[in-house]
Amino acid sequence: KAGVTQTPRYLIKTRGQQVTLSCSPISGHRSVSWYQQTPGQGLQFLFEYFSETQRNKGNFPGRFSGRQFSNSRSEMNVSTLELGDSALYLCASTTRGAGETQYFGPGTRLLVL
């Protein structure tokens, strides 16, 4: 099976812009979770989508949002970018939920200038 794919792999934006990241899970996986990884805060859970519904949400501001499509592909959006949003954004898929083994994609490295 193909692994989790994420696009784009690298992105440079300026403060105030918005960005949309995409994640395609492993075939047959219905749950997609998003994480933000920074040197200072480590791996932090953003949200989880299952069957097109947000099922769990971490402690991030409303500027961070996401959605999932009927084919389980997911997107996350960050509006009004801040310098502190510079990070590696990882998505992970599982068959049923975030409590299972997480299969991570390669990530999107976002730099906000």
Place this chain on the structure above:
Amino acid sequence: GQQVMQIPQYQHVQEGEDFTTYCNSSTTLSNIQWYKQRPGGHPVFLIQLVKSGEVKKQKRLTFQFGEAKKNSSLHITATQTTDVGTYFCAGPSSGGSYIPTFGRGTSLIVHP
């Protein structure tokens, strides 16, 4: 909220030496997962422990889950340069909604 602490943050070893990282949760965990992230890479699942006192081995890696299910350890025997990376533990949050909490990780540096 639940906290998962990992120590040490960094560990330098000479190739061939052993390495251990420890993971401690503020709450009892139903299970614990371990991941490895190579430099520039993404986390890759290593193992999941579920039972109290469980010990699992993968070649030179030994994973333990504490009796109280609040702590865990990963021990690598005779490290190799291929072991370089950051090792994370992760456990489910308490209180119903399943949000995995990751430790900050232990970065292993192996000197040849």
